[in-house]
Amino acid sequence: MRIAGSWLIPPGPHRFAELIPAALALPNEAGRHLVVQAAELHDNPVAVHPFTDGNGRTARLVMNNALLRCGYPHTIMEVTGRAEWTRPTRETGTVSRAGSAERSIRRELGQN
DSSP, rough: OOOOOOOOOOOOOOGHHHHHHHHHHGGGTOOOOOOHHHHHHHHHHHOOOSSSSSSSHHHHHHHHHHHHTTOOOOOOGGGGGGGHHHHHHHHHSSTTTTTHHHHHHHHTTOOO
């Protein structure tokens, strides 16, 4: 399995049980701003890329669930901005803690 436009070869579905719980736990460190947590809840599962289809949709669902639970509105990560918020994963094969998903969320929430 590959991520379109990326040299990254993700771990794949056989490592789902090992990697997804860790990817979802990382954003829950104490004292982290909700927007940072939401961005990581989007980025971390995408980096693991456990499904052949629907990784982005699943990540956006998890991210928006976190925002809604804390009283924020859901955000829409427009397809036109995809190049910006997928760049760190495509270029480095890793997800940056200061990633562009966070910038997209802040822009959607009017926090730029």
